[in-house]
Amino acid sequence: MTIDTIGSAGSARPVDRSAASGEGVTTQAAARAPAAPVETAKAVKAPEALPSEEQVNDALSKLNKTPQAQANNLEFSVDQDTKRTVVKVIDQNTKEVVRQFPTKEALAIAKALDQQESKGTTTGLLIDQTA
Numbered sequence: 001m002t003i004d005t006i007g008s009a010g011s012a013r014p015v016d017r018s019a020a021s022g023e024g025v026t027t028q029a030a031a032r033a034p035a036a037p038v039e040t041a042k043a044v045k046a047p048e049a050l051p052s053e054e055q056v057n058d059a060l061s062k063l064n065k066t067p068q069a070q071a072n073n074l075e076f077s078v079d080q081d082t083k084r085t086v087v088k089v090i091d092q093n094t095k096e097v098v099r100q101f102p103t104k105e106a107l108a109i110a111k112a113l114d115q116q117e118s119k120g121t122t123t124g125l126l127i128d129q130t131a
Helices: 003-007 040-044 053-064 067-071 103-118
Strands: 074-078 085-090 097-101
Touching: 040 067, 053 067, 067 074
Parallel strands: none
Antiparallel strands: 074 085, 085 097
16 A cells, blocks of 8 residues: 555555565656755764853843843843743833742752752652651
């Protein structure tokens, strides 16, 4: 069965029995163009060096000054403990944080996981209580 015959039985092409029985390669397959080569040099290239803290802070400063960020009341920053990017939605009138991504709780969990990982322990990753 060919792919064309799956859609509708009325427009089905006859099946090439020689290819299905392994008797030889059809001329239709030989006439196809070869697949385009994959650009593996780009895929294998080493990742670029990480930006410095000063470069990140400069980029965040520029981003916070853009009209789109100001119009949508967005504030971009980096959490100092976890070094993760934080986006806050600020109420324009009260200047209080309406929403934060990731949340304070998620940042606290990430910080706890980072500390546990640096200690080399895996017990009590999320719960710090004893029975």
